[in-house]
Amino acid sequence: MSSRSKYPEQFRRDAIELVNSSDRPLRQIARELGVNHETLRSWVNTAKQAAEAGPVEDPAEAQELQRLRKRVAELEKEQEILRKAAAYFAREMDR
Incomplete structure (x- = not known):
């Protein structure tokens, strides 16, 4: 309008x-x-x-959303690595 x-x-x-x-x-x-x-x-x-x-869509919002999605992906990878490390060390402690 x-x-x-x-x-x-x-x-x-x-x-x-x-x-x-x-x-x-x-x-x-x-x-x-x-x-x-x-x-x-x-x-x-x-x-x-x-x-x-x-x-x-606000360009600043789109950029922020992209940044946050990238950060979430990084955190998910870190979480997966830590989960695997915890499982490995739990097995080592049982030996």
């Missing part, structure tokens, strides 16, 4: 919510809100497309 709109973002979100939750026709809701019905339809379609596309 364009930030250059003469309608505040919260108004647009509320209008979209009203369209999605109401049984009334979009034209009627647009008339009641004082908005052109094609403008309201555009807002609803844009919101629907954004919802279908899913959340926009």
